Amino acid sequence: MPAAVTQQDRVHLRRALELAAGGRGQVSPNPLVGAVLTRDGEAIGEGFHSELGGQHAEVAALEDCRARGHEPSGATLYVTLEPCAHQGRQPPCTDAILAAGVTRVVIASEDPSDKASGRGPGILRDEGVEVELANGEEATAARLLNQAFRKHSRTARPLVLLKSALSLDGRVATAGGDSRWISGEASRALVHRWRAECDAVCVGIGTALADDPLLTARPVDLSAQRAPRQPARVVFDSEARLPLDSRLVGSIREAPLLVIASRAAPAERAEALEEAGANVIVCDGDPPDRVSAALAELGRRETTSLLLEGGPTLAGSFLDAGEIDELRLFIAPIVLGGAAARPLAGGEGADLIADATPALAVEWERSDGDLLVRARLREW
Secondary structure, eight states: OOOOOOHHHHHHHHHHHHHHGGGTTTSTTSOOOEEEEEETTEEEEEEEOOSTTSOOHHHHHHHHHHHTTOOOTTOEEEESSOOOOSOSSSOOHHHHHHHHTOOEEEESSOOOSTTOTTHHHHHHHHTTOEEEEOOHHHHHHHHHHTHHHHHHHHHSSOEEEEEEEEOTTSEEEOTTOOOTTSSOHHHHHHHHHHHHHSSEEEEEHHHHHHHOOOOOOOOSOTTOSSOOOOOEEEEEOTTOOOOTTSHHHHTTTTSOEEEEEOTTSOHHHHHHHHHTTOEEEEOOSSHHHHHHHHHHHHHHTTOOEEEEOOOHHHHHHHHHTTOOOEEEEEEOSOOOOOTTSEESOOSSOOSSGGGSOOOSEEEEEEETTEEEEEEEOOOO
């Protein structure tokens, strides 16, 4: 009978989770994974999946173990996601684990994708390796770490994060549309980090016309060895009105641009955007249907995470479609007032309080002078 996961096991799993976070913004559409090898309770090797196409965490930990002068035979491996058993961009991790002689594997979370889904642990058990699946806080943390990967694996759609900056009275802009800057500099820097970690950033045509944004990720850590990965930019633009001289079009070489149009878009405008290098995707139907169709198409393009940065119209369309997974709201210490000042979300909304969308979990922290509230609406 295999031993239960111990408190010491949980310590090593927490370290593996810390390591896994090192791959943020670098490995999509793959998951974030960290691994720790131990013998007699002491770590003898560590690793994480650091870039798409690069070594998986388990192999990186095995190599680190040998580089430290240890042999992994008889060791325990702690990994945040079940080891893969299929050939992908890298060979199966189960092969490397078995060849190394690892005798025990403790896993923080399962892999819900069709090509995995328990195959790796099953193969290891069949070969005599003791396999444990953790529960509790470490298991929850491992699942939350890979929400984008998990949702895409299960639904073939990206995880949708709605980011906004609000006044204390819940307004995102004045009646005239002024919103620069509701949030502070530290909060805006954090948004650039989120952009680099997401596959795509999205606005509506109203925001694109009013602000002429770039939507690229600005380097936050100037000492970093590599520049941040740039997300694809997505604009919901039913009539293909995005100007060819906009900064979004002018920066296509720096980051891809996708325009979500409808059949109502004049052919000459759509063709001009395509000729400029944009990818025009036609999605018909009412706003909620267009949202659903666009997410399905983005998912087919291996977009696993989408950061919404638009205004009330875009936010309302996604909320009405039931397609928001998490809210990230910066609440600034100001009051705008005015009945015509703009709210967080437009759209139809709920008729009754009983019909409102409940949050599964809410967390908050200080971001310089702002309050950052994270509300998770769905868990995958």
